Amino acid sequence: MSLVAGIDSSTQSCKVIVVDPATGAIVASGRASHPEGTEVAPAAWWEALQEAAGQVDLGDVVAAAVAGQQHGMVLLDADGEVIRDALLWNDTRSAQAAVDLIADFGGGDAGAGAAWWAEAVGSVPVASYTVTKLRWVADHEPANAARIAAVVLPHDWLTWKLLGTGRIEDLVTDRSDASGTGYFDPVSGDYRRDILAAALRIDEAAAGRIVLPRVAAPGEVVGSGTLAGQSVQLGAGMGDNAGSALGMGLTAGDVVVSIGTSGVVCGVSDTPSRDASGLVSGFADATGRFLPLVCTLNGARVLDATARLLGVDHSALSDLALAAAPGADGLVFVPYMEGERTPNLPDATASIHGATLTSMTRENLARAAVEGIVCSLVDALGCLTDAGGQAGRVLLTGGAAASPAVQAASATLFPVPVAMPAAGEYVALGAARQAAWAASGEKEAPVWALPVEELPVAEHATEVVAAYRAVRPWS
Numbered sequence: 001m002s003l004v005a006g007i008d009s010s011t012q013s014c015k016v017i018v019v020d021p022a023t024g025a026i027v028a029s030g031r032a033s034h035p036e037g038t039e040v041a042p043a044a045w046w047e048a049l050q051e052a053a054g055q056v057d058l059g060d061v062v063a064a065a066v067a068g069q070q071h072g073m074v075l076l077d078a079d080g081e082v083i084r085d086a087l088l089w090n091d092t093r094s095a096q097a098a099v100d101l102i103a104d105f106g107g108g109d110a111g112a113g114a115a116w117w118a119e120a121v122g123s124v125p126v127a128s129y130t131v132t133k134l135r136w137v138a139d140h141e142p143a144n145a146a147r148i149a150a151v152v153l154p155h156d157w158l159t160w161k162l163l164g165t166g167r168i169e170d171l172v173t174d175r176s177d178a179s180g181t182g183y184f185d186p187v188s189g190d191y192r193r194d195i196l197a198a199a200l201r202i203d204e205a206a207a208g209r210i211v212l213p214r215v216a217a218p219g220e221v222v223g224s225g226t227l228a229g230q231s232v233q234l235g236a237g238m239g240d241n242a243g244s245a246l247g248m249g250l251t252a253g254d255v256v257v258s259i260g261t262s263g264v265v266c267g268v269s270d271t272p273s274r275d276a277s278g279l280v281s282g283f284a285d286a287t288g289r290f291l292p293l294v295c296t297l298n299g300a301r302v303l304d305a306t307a308r309l310l311g312v313d314h315s316a317l318s319d320l321a322l323a324a325a326p327g328a329d330g331l332v333f334v335p336y337m338e339g340e341r342t343p344n345l346p347d348a349t350a351s352i353h354g355a356t357l358t359s360m361t362r363e364n365l366a367r368a369a370v371e372g373i374v375c376s377l378v379d380a381l382g383c384l385t386d387a388g389g390q391a392g393r394v395l396l397t398g399g400a401a402a403s404p405a406v407q408a409a410s411a412t413l414f415p416v417p418v419a420m421p422a423a424g425e426y427v428a429l430g431a432a433r434q435a436a437w438a439a440s441g442e443k444e445a446p447v448w449a450l451p452v453e454e455l456p457v458a459e460h461a462t463e464v465v466a467a468y469r470a471v472r473p474w475s
């Protein structure tokens with residue numbers, strides 16, 4: 001039987017799954033960790049991919065695709081060598097570059113600049129986007145900037161490594177990941193060389209000579225490559241959030257809430273999003289549609305830190321949280337531990353409110369951390385719907401979705417029903433689905449069932465969200 005492989009090269013790890021293309025059933029999986037930090041040598045992703053792929057039998061695999069963490073800036077010189085470590089989506093050093101780029105295109109006026117960006121590329125820059133990282137390199141590392149021959153994203157670079165030609169002219173990407181760069185218009189499907197030029201402070205002729213990966217069509221075979229010794233056909237790959245949307249076969253009205261390193265709320269749409277407030281990113285999906293998305297910097301790692309502090313594992317942290325009453329006896333945790341992206345508060349820190357001699361218990365702290373993350377994503381869902389997004393149901397996914405306490409808090413805090421897709425790696429599954437699509441040569445992706453469990457509809461704990469909103473540092 002012919003099989004396909006899906007790869008999820010995300011912030012903390014690389015996962016490889018082997019899938020039956022007829023049903024979408026996962027027959028094998030492997031995983032390897034990525035290094036800590038917001039600045040990473042791309043070679044570490046390649047090593048992790050080899051390690052994870054080495055854990056599974058690829059003998060019958062005929063096609064593969066890579067989904068990757070979005071926005072990371074990978075700079076290549078004319079020989080295809082990496083110029084400096086990649087700056088990841090959660091590296092906030094380019095926050096001022098974002099402010100400057102907005103002002104530059106608004107004649108010095110931030111509001112006009114934001115409107116210009118939303119119209120030009122669907123999103124208003126924040127530190128996460130590749131374009132701001134390029135400006136940062138131009139301003140702080142001119143010698144590196146002068147060597148740039150190609151700019152790619154993590155998934156583009158891995159796909160190119162799998163293709164194995166070593167020629168930067170063979171770099172390829174897809175519309176979903178290109179739409180997170182800040183210099184690609186997801187509506188026209190064209191790169192904006194004028195924006196690239198402005199970001200790097202070079203003229204447009206020079207920007208025109210920089211190789212940007214060719215934007216392949218959804219379902220296209222971009223070439224043949226080698227995955228851990230196995231010859232495979234390669235799909236174009238995608239950004240990881242477009243991957244989970246494709247893996248779940250997302251339809252209008254269903255909203256993915258992912259609690260991985262990032263917190264993400266997104267849905268598919270036939271129409272582009274152009275939110276000049278900057279809260280909603282107007283990305284593309286991996287099928288030819290759009291993927292309006294709200295992303296926070298503080299997802300599962302807030303629970304990692306809380307569990308570490310309390311000296312417990314995730315299972316015990318969940319037990320502690322469930323032992324406390326909803327609202328944690330007034331303890332409120334605003335989880336902006338890594339600064340925040342939505343809202344754009346790159347220098348923010350986390351804060352704990354309502355601590356008294358009685359409320360400051362281990363149970364309440366665990367509960368407040370869980371509720372803080374979920375409330376930040378309730379805010380994110382509000383951003384999406386305020387901008388016109390539909391939300392009939394939440395599909396909860398990402399590493400922290402395995403926590404019973406997170407599931408319980410989600411069921412009571414989101415204002416719409418919450419469902420749990422059956423345990424699975426949906427980003428990698430989306431990549432596998434694209435690989436199956438490419439290998440089939442069909443016009444549409446194969447249809448795979450999505451088993452879900454609806455979480456019991458509990459009474460909505462609006463007072464918990466209200467208590468959170470009363471103390472978060474914005475309104």
Ligand SMILES: Nc1ncnc2c1ncn2[C@@H]1O[C@H](COP(=O)(O)OP(=O)(O)O)[C@@H](O)[C@H]1O
Pocket residue numbers: 010011012013259260261262300301303304314315398399400401402403
């Ligand atoms: N049962 C759990 N409860 C809470 N957090 C968890 C649990 N299992 C894993 N995590 C956390 O989820 C994160 C990994 O999720 P994942 O979606 O794979 O992240 P990413 O895609 O960003 O690498 C880690 O921070 C991990 O500690």
Ligand SMILES: O=C(CO)[C@@H](O)[C@H](O)COP(=O)(O)O
Pocket residue numbers: 010011012068069070071089128180239240241260261262263264281293295
């Ligand atoms: O920046 C974004 C989306 O805009 C993040 O969602 C990254 O794509 C990283 O994803 P995870 O590793 O947290 O899944």
